[in-house]
Amino acid sequence: MMGRRMLQTVASVALLSAVSISPSLAHEQSGVGGGLASGLLHPLTGLDHLIAMVAVGIWGAQLGGVAIWVLPVVFPLVMALGAVVGILKIGLPVPELVIALSALILGLAVALRIRVPFAAAAAIVAVFAIFHGHAHGAELPSSANPLAYGCGFVVATGLLHACGITLGALARWPGGERIIQGVGAAIAALGGYFLVTSLGMTA
Amino acid sequence: MNPRLRTALLTALLLFAQSKIADAHIVSARLGDFYAGALHPLLTLQDVIMWAALGLLAGSLGAASGRWLILVFPLGLCSGLALATLSNLPAVSPLIDAVTILVLGLLLATALRIPMTLLCIMAFALGVMRGAVNAGELMPQTDRLLYAAGLASAGYVVITLIMALALSFRRPEAAPVSSWRGIAVRAVGGWVAAIGLMMAGLSLAS
Numbered sequence: 001m002m003g004r005r006m007l008q009t010v011a012s013v014a015l016l017s018a019v020s021i022s023p024s025l026a027h028e029q030s031g032v033g034g035g036l037a038s039g040l041l042h043p044l045t046g047l048d049h050l051i052a053m054v055a056v057g058i059w060g061a062q063l064g065g066v067a068i069w070v071l072p073v074v075f076p077l078v079m080a081l082g083a084v085v086g087i088l089k090i091g092l093p094v095p096e097l098v099i100a101l102s103a104l105i106l107g108l109a110v111a112l113r114i115r116v117p118f119a120a121a122a123a124i125v126a127v128f129a130i131f132h133g134h135a136h137g138a139e140l141p142s143s144a145n146p147l148a149y150g151c152g153f154v155v156a157t158g159l160l161h162a163c164g165i166t167l168g169a170l171a172r173w174p175g176g177e178r179i180i181q182g183v184g185a186a187i188a189a190l191g192g193y194f195l196v197t198s199l200g201m202t203a
Numbered sequence: 204m205n206p207r208l209r210t211a212l213l214t215a216l217l218l219f220a221q222s223k224i225a226d227a228h229i230v231s232a233r234l235g236d237f238y239a240g241a242l243h244p245l246l247t248l249q250d251v252i253m254w255a256a257l258g259l260l261a262g263s264l265g266a267a268s269g270r271w272l273i274l275v276f277p278l279g280l281c282s283g284l285a286l287a288t289l290s291n292l293p294a295v296s297p298l299i300d301a302v303t304i305l306v307l308g309l310l311l312a313t314a315l316r317i318p319m320t321l322l323c324i325m326a327f328a329l330g331v332m333r334g335a336v337n338a339g340e341l342m343p344q345t346d347r348l349l350y351a352a353g354l355a356s357a358g359y360v361v362i363t364l365i366m367a368l369a370l371s372f373r374r375p376e377a378a379p380v381s382s383w384r385g386i387a388v389r390a391v392g393g394w395v396a397a398i399g400l401m402m403a404g405l406s407l408a409s
Contacts, residue, residue: 069380069381072386072390073312073386073389073390074312076397077312077400080396080397081400083397083401087401087405087408137404140401140405146402146405147252148248150398150401150402151248151252154394154401158394
């Protein structure tokens with residue numbers, strides 16, 4: 001029964017992906033494949049973005065409770081707000097610095113298991129989400145297909161969160177909490193490195 | 204060798220030997236208009252996103268209200284197509300597309316319990332809208348009936364399959380709100396809404 005249901009799900013997913021892949025062959029919309037690929041890769045190729053998104057997921061899982069489900073649902077929306085700011089070409093102050101700082105702070109929060117009230121955590125994450133969205137959104141209008149680019153970058157970011165939340169689930173096993181803190185420390189160290197380089201560039 | 208297997212292999216070989224390049228210019232033949240109608244929405248990203256979001260929304264609400272869409276949505280598509288061919292409708296602005304995606308995403312993300320009648324009205328309205336947009340592909344020589352049949356079939360297949368997928372995946376009624384299946388469906392709603400929000404920003408900026 002279980003196997004059959006799983007088979008059904010897999011078949012449906014395969015069909016769905018086949019249906020959603022077809023736009024890359026589209027002649028009506030040229031550049032869908034290119035736009036999708038650049039959108040998917042944009043959050044993955046910037047290491048500072050990548051580690052911050054994973055850290056958001058881990059921290060959400062660590063905080064538990066409401067955070068674990070509010071985060072994946074609301075974060076993309078807040079990030080899209082930031083992207084709209086980027087699309088409208090409204091500049092944000094020192095974006096590189098804040099993005100590096102976000103990796104440092106979120107990494108530290110995970111490493112030190114900092115527990116703050118949910119509202120405070122949400123506010124911190126929301127500010128960073130706007131900066132991250134701004135960085136991706138600024139490139140959206142110039143991409144081969146803006147809609148495909150938007151889809152790609154939202155999906156990539158969501159999947160990075162899912163990676164973080166899955167890592168956070170390690171806490172259920174003995175020793176898992178230590179591994180998570182180690183990952184957090186590594187993220188914080190990388191964030192610190194990016195912070196120093198961006199300071200060096202701005203100074 | 205098993206005689207039956209041998210026969211099957213021989214038949215296959217024979218068929219292979221006879222096969223020529225699949226030169227069936229079915230797209231330019233009369234039946235091609237059916238495929239044109241069926242493929243056009245599937246090759247348009249706006250249609251794919253909106254149809255998928257509607258299917259997920261209906262599926263996550265349960266089979267009782269969702270099953271009406273199997274009939275209502277293709278009917279809406281045909282009505283939109285008919286409306287657009289009979290009267291010259293102005294092109295839908297990208298902002299309306301974006302806002303529709305945003306609203307569908309928000310409804311999915313908030314997991315609101317939408318009454319069956321409202322869901323049917325929404326599906327019909329969306330069908331009319333997308334049917335009218337898909338009429339843009341119609342040429343003077345296109346067979347309208349075949350094109351409409353293709354479009355309606357595509358709508359029926361996509362909406363039914365995605366609703367079935369969402370139904371089999373959704374959070375069981377007894378499970379708590381924080382169960383991961385429920386969160387996953389709502390997170391996809393968040394993604395769809397984010398895409399709609401960005402597109403709205405883009406259409407306002409340009």
